[in-house]
Amino acid sequence: MTGSPLLEVKNLEVRYEPKRARSMTAVQDVSFDIAPGEFVGLIGESGSGKTTLATALLRLLEKPGRISAGSITFDGTDITHLDQDELRDLRWRDLSTVFQSSMNSLNPVIRIEPQFRDAIEAHSDLRGEAVSERVRELFDMVFIDHRFITSFPHELSGGMKQRVNLALALALDPKLVLLDEPTTGLDVVVQHSILENVRKLQEEKGFAVLFISHDIGTVLDLSDRILVMYAGRIVESQPAGELLREPMHPYTKGLLGSYGDPRAETVRITYIPGRPPDLSLEHQGCAFAARCPEKIERCLTDYPELLPRSAGDVACHVAQQSGGTRHFDGPEFVKSADDSERAREREVVLTVDNVTKVFEKRRGLKVERTEAVTDASFVLHKGGVTALVGQSGSGKSTLARMITGIDSPTEGRIVFHGPDGDQQVSSFRGRALRDYRSHVQMVFQDPYSALNPTKRIGQILERPLVNFHGLKGEERRRRVEELLETVALTPSDRFVNRYAYELSGGQRQRVVIARALAVLPEVIVADEPISSLDVSIRAEILELLNDLVQTHDVGILYITHDLLSARMLADDVIVLNEGRVVEQGPALQVIRDPQDDYTRTLLDAVPNPF
Amino acid sequence: MSTTPNDFMAEGEPDQSRSVEGLAVEQVGSATTPDRWWQVIWSSKKARVGLVILGIYVLMAVFAPLIAPHDPLDGSFTPLQQPSGEHWLGTNTNGRDIASQLIFGSRVSLLVGLFGGALATAIALVVGLVSGYTEGTIVDDVLSFVTNVALVIPALPLIITLVAYSDTRGVWLIVGIIAITSWAGAARGKRAQIITLRNRDFVTSAKFSGESGARIIFSEIMPNMNSLVVAGFVGAATGAVGAEAGLAVLGLGDTRSVSWGTMLYQADAQGAIQQGLLTWIFAPGLALALLITAMSFINFGVDLLSNPHLRED
Numbered sequence: 001m002t003g004s005p006l007l008e009v010k011n012l013e014v015r016y017e018p019k020r021a022r023s024m025t026a027v028q029d030v031s032f033d034i035a036p037g038e039f040v041g042l043i044g045e046s047g048s049g050k051t052t053l054a055t056a057l058l059r060l061l062e063k064p065g066r067i068s069a070g071s072i073t074f075d076g077t078d079i080t081h082l083d084q085d086e087l088r089d090l091r092w093r094d095l096s097t098v099f100q101s102s103m104n105s106l107n108p109v110i111r112i113e114p115q116f117r118d119a120i121e122a123h124s125d126l127r128g129e130a131v132s133e134r135v136r137e138l139f140d141m142v143f144i145d146h147r148f149i150t151s152f153p154h155e156l157s158g159g160m161k162q163r164v165n166l167a168l169a170l171a172l173d174p175k176l177v178l179l180d181e182p183t184t185g186l187d188v189v190v191q192h193s194i195l196e197n198v199r200k201l202q203e204e205k206g207f208a209v210l211f212i213s214h215d216i217g218t219v220l221d222l223s224d225r226i227l228v229m230y231a232g233r234i235v236e237s238q239p240a241g242e243l244l245r246e247p248m249h250p251y252t253k254g255l256l257g258s259y260g261d262p263r264a265e266t267v268r269i270t271y272i273p274g275r276p277p278d279l280s281l282e283h284q285g286c287a288f289a290a291r292c293p294e295k296i297e298r299c300l301t302d303y304p305e306l307l308p309r310s311a312g313d314v315a316c317h318v319a320q321q322s323g324g325t326r327h328f329d330g331p332e333f334v335k336s337a338d339d340s341e342r343a344r345e346r347e348v349v350l351t352v353d354n355v356t357k358v359f360e361k362r363r364g365l366k367v368e369r370t371e372a373v374t375d376a377s378f379v380l381h382k383g384g385v386t387a388l389v390g391q392s393g394s395g396k397s398t399l400a401r402m403i404t405g406i407d408s409p410t411e412g413r414i415v416f417h418g419p420d421g422d423q424q425v426s427s428f429r430g431r432a433l434r435d436y437r438s439h440v441q442m443v444f445q446d447p448y449s450a451l452n453p454t455k456r457i458g459q460i461l462e463r464p465l466v467n468f469h470g471l472k473g474e475e476r477r478r479r480v481e482e483l484l485e486t487v488a489l490t491p492s493d494r495f496v497n498r499y500a501y502e503l504s505g506g507q508r509q510r511v512v513i514a515r516a517l518a519v520l521p522e523v524i525v526a527d528e529p530i531s532s533l534d535v536s537i538r539a540e541i542l543e544l545l546n547d548l549v550q551t552h553d554v555g556i557l558y559i560t561h562d563l564l565s566a567r568m569l570a571d572d573v574i575v576l577n578e579g580r581v582v583e584q585g586p587a588l589q590v591i592r593d594p595q596d597d598y599t600r601t602l603l604d605a606v607p608n609p610f
Numbered sequence: 611m612s613t614t615p616n617d618f619m620a621e622g623e624p625d626q627s628r629s630v631e632g633l634a635v636e637q638v639g640s641a642t643t644p645d646r647w648w649q650v651i652w653s654s655k656k657a658r659v660g661l662v663i664l665g666i667y668v669l670m671a672v673f674a675p676l677i678a679p680h681d682p683l684d685g686s687f688t689p690l691q692q693p694s695g696e697h698w699l700g701t702n703t704n705g706r707d708i709a710s711q712l713i714f715g716s717r718v719s720l721l722v723g724l725f726g727g728a729l730a731t732a733i734a735l736v737v738g739l740v741s742g743y744t745e746g747t748i749v750d751d752v753l754s755f756v757t758n759v760a761l762v763i764p765a766l767p768l769i770i771t772l773v774a775y776s777d778t779r780g781v782w783l784i785v786g787i788i789a790i791t792s793w794a795g796a797a798r799g800k801r802a803q804i805i806t807l808r809n810r811d812f813v814t815s816a817k818f819s820g821e822s823g824a825r826i827i828f829s830e831i832m833p834n835m836n837s838l839v840v841a842g843f844v845g846a847a848t849g850a851v852g853a854e855a856g857l858a859v860l861g862l863g864d865t866r867s868v869s870w871g872t873m874l875y876q877a878d879a880q881g882a883i884q885q886g887l888l889t890w891i892f893a894p895g896l897a898l899a900l901l902i903t904a905m906s907f908i909n910f911g912v913d914l915l916s917n918p919h920l921r922e923d
Contacts, residue, residue, distance in 0.1 A: 018921075019653075019921065404818075434820050437817075437818050437820060438820070441818055442814075442815070442818050444811045444814070444815060445811075446811060449810050449811040449812060450811035450812055450814075450815050451812055451815075452812040452816070452830055452833075452834070453812075453834065454833035454834055454836075455830075455833075463816070463819040463820070463821060464818075464819040464820055467819060467820030467821065468820050512815070515815065515818075515819065516818070518819075519820075
């Protein structure tokens with residue numbers, strides 16, 4: 001690194017000291033530099049302190065959080081204790097940001113242009129037409145049509161809003177842009193194109209970037225250097241290429257292990273068991289030791305300092321001694337090609353036959369017709385998984401709603417081959433809908449909102465048993481425990497009386513799956529069940545679903561935008577684009593030899609660090 | 611198989627994989643338990659003051675026969691006595707002990723506050739939650755219409771008319787009338803709130819668990835808006851206390867029982883000020899003001915429930 005660094009963080013510590021809860025150290029002893037024009041990625045799973053670090057760097061920490069030690073030097077100025085008025089000069093002109101929740105960071109009642117104008121006029125001498133000129137220039141940079149300059153934010157799609165935010169962050173040619181999960185919540189394809197855009201702009205303009213993400217796959221391609229954060233500390237820092245070739249910290253290996261090449265004959269992805277430590281409690285030794293497959297005696301007692309090794313720094317006793325292997329020795333989920341063959345010979349449990357769904361919306365005298373699904377046909381096998389792949393707006397959810405009996409198809413039919421003979425699925429009401437739900441259940445995308453926060457796990461699981469099977473007392477309790485054990489929440493009595501907030505994301509999703517299993521359904525519709533989970537534990541849920549298919553003989557319709565997970569779980573893949581099935585066939589065949597351009601676009605968007 | 615879905619772990623080194631699995635399943639409950647609602651309310655200084663004052667009032671009402679020196683309706687004392695050891699606050703023109711009347715009067719105010727507030731909150735909950743949950747259907751249209759009508763009817767003239775024409779002016783009539791004239795605003799609030807909650811995934815999943823509509827509304831969704839229900843109740847109870855006193859001051863109270871409102875009515879009618887009996891008019895007025903202030907203070911604590919950010923100040 002030549003010259004003085006643009007951003008210099010030294011021994012930074014951030015503590016949250018709420019009045020009525022235990023205080024915790026969210027960021028501890030963090031030191032790193034960013035050189036002018038450098039692209040640095042910061043990786044860590046949720047709760048690792050990366051967003052706290054970002055807010056501290058921007059000096060946006062709010063009570064009860066505060067910087068309790070260390071210093072932040074930006075461009076030669078110590079900004080650790082600068083007051084808010086002095087910071088105003090610096091903000092946006094030299095240091096700007098795109099927030100995690102930037103979907104809502106544009107003011108909904110002000111048109112786009114004035115929002116740019118505010119920022120530009122506050123910090124530069126540009127006025128009047130010169131500002132408009134600059135805004136047009138910025139819109140060109142992020143490839144948005146000029147006609148949107150005078151739009152209100154709600155007239156823009158999610159991806160466009162994010163581009164506008166990016167343009168706004170670049171409005172004053174800042175020296176450092178902090179991107180905090182800027183593409184989380186966006187579609188894969190959109191995400192991919194925005195990241196390409198960021199990289200290109202960064203090369204052209206030469207600003208430095210700190211890119212925060214939980215998804216190492218997206219950051220590896222972009223970054224010069226990667227910092228890996230765990231439990232509030234930086235555990236590894238390496239140039240991106242070296243990190244990929246030779247990850248040193250077992251945690252980094254674990255994160256990398258969550259990716260695989262979907263095209264391979266046999267795909268192996270690993271996951272990191274357990275959950276990050278509770279930072280409000282005292283810890284001894286390495287914070288990762290509890291989840292680490294390579295740990296040695298010393299890890300439990302001494303905290304490993306971040307020390308230089310080969311091309312970077314690592315905080316790990318084992319890595320400092322030997323380096324170990326590139327592979328994460330944790331639990332692994334393996335999918336090979338021949339598993340799927342067996343499933344395809346099983347009987348069909350649900351048939352979707354030339355289904356079309358049209359939504360009609362009356363606008364004045366005209367009726368607007370939107371075809372959400374056009375002429376879709378496929379079958380679900382007993383004990384098999386069919387993946388429905390497509391980006392948002394492709395009609396996946398509409399199909400799911402029809403299959404679960406909430407909506408009925410406009411044309412064509414859906415037939416459920418249940419134990420009581422064939423049954424045509426159309427929008428059921430009352431009793432019929434309830435009965436149908438004892439055969440078809442659903443697993444939701446977000447386990448944080450799918451479990452009622454005011455109920456205990458046991459109460460949640462016993463409701464379907466009461467409603468559909470009329471179980472009581474001892475028998476019901478036994479069945480609840482059995483369900484918890486099925487989804488590997490053992491010993492079950494530890495979980496029965498927990499509230500959802502006491503469980504990690506992965507554990508919650510397993511409770512959601514257990515609830516779906518409670519009625520012994522024939523079909524489970526799983527709507528993106530892993531997309532809101534940390535990358536490091538996704539394989540765990542995939543593996544559980546895979547086991548359930550085999551042991552419980554259910555047919556799963558797996559809805560996703562991610563072809564890697566589709567490959568891991570599904571026997572058949574159906575690719576949907578704008579309501580049409582563009583490609584359909586055995587998973588491996590579709591992924592290895594995609595016939596449709598759209599499938600190829602989706603494949604390109606899969607973060608693949610290899 | 612179903613009991614050991616993790617048997618793939620056996621591939622690795624046995625000791626290690628067991629310890630890894632052990633960790634995977636044992637790490638629960640380290641998250642701190644969020645404060646229970648009463649702890650949150652108690653944490654506010656103002657709410658503590660309010661609760662202590664309210665507690666004193668409740669004790670006074672419950673143990674009124676023990677605390678009060680005389681029967682409040684006993685008119686056998688010398689009228690117009692100034693405060694003394696025998697008559698703490700003196701006697702009024704009818705020869706009744708003012709202190710005893712004040713102590714017994716707390717019973718009516720608290721009863722009306724409790725039951726009037728509870729009834730108004732209950733009506734608001736049922737109407738608001740059902741109409742919000744069924745938003746866009748005929749049920750919602752009817753309930754919203756009723757709510758809107760109840761909102762625009764001028765409450766005070768209606769109360770006065772209803773009370774004036776009823777034969778028996780008991781406490782329960784007052785409670786009922788206050789409740790049916792004051793639920794509408796709260797019902798709108800509840801309706802708006804349930805509309806934001808009813809599309810959560812946990813509601814959909816309750817439907818998939820075969821739950822009935824009523825159970826989803828009152829057992830799944832309502833517990834998630836407890837703080838609003840509590841705040842609504844405290845507000846409604848405060849309103850009910852004030853409304854009861856107001857009616858009594860206008861001479862529309864229950865003439866057979868003693869309440870602060872009837873005391874004020876009589877004091878005013880008999881010219882307490884001219885007769886120099888200041889305690890007769892100030893004591894019930896202050897008692898009312900203090901009770902309503904205490905309840906407003908409690909609401910500061912209830913605010914902390916619905917807005918956790920306030921808890922840090």
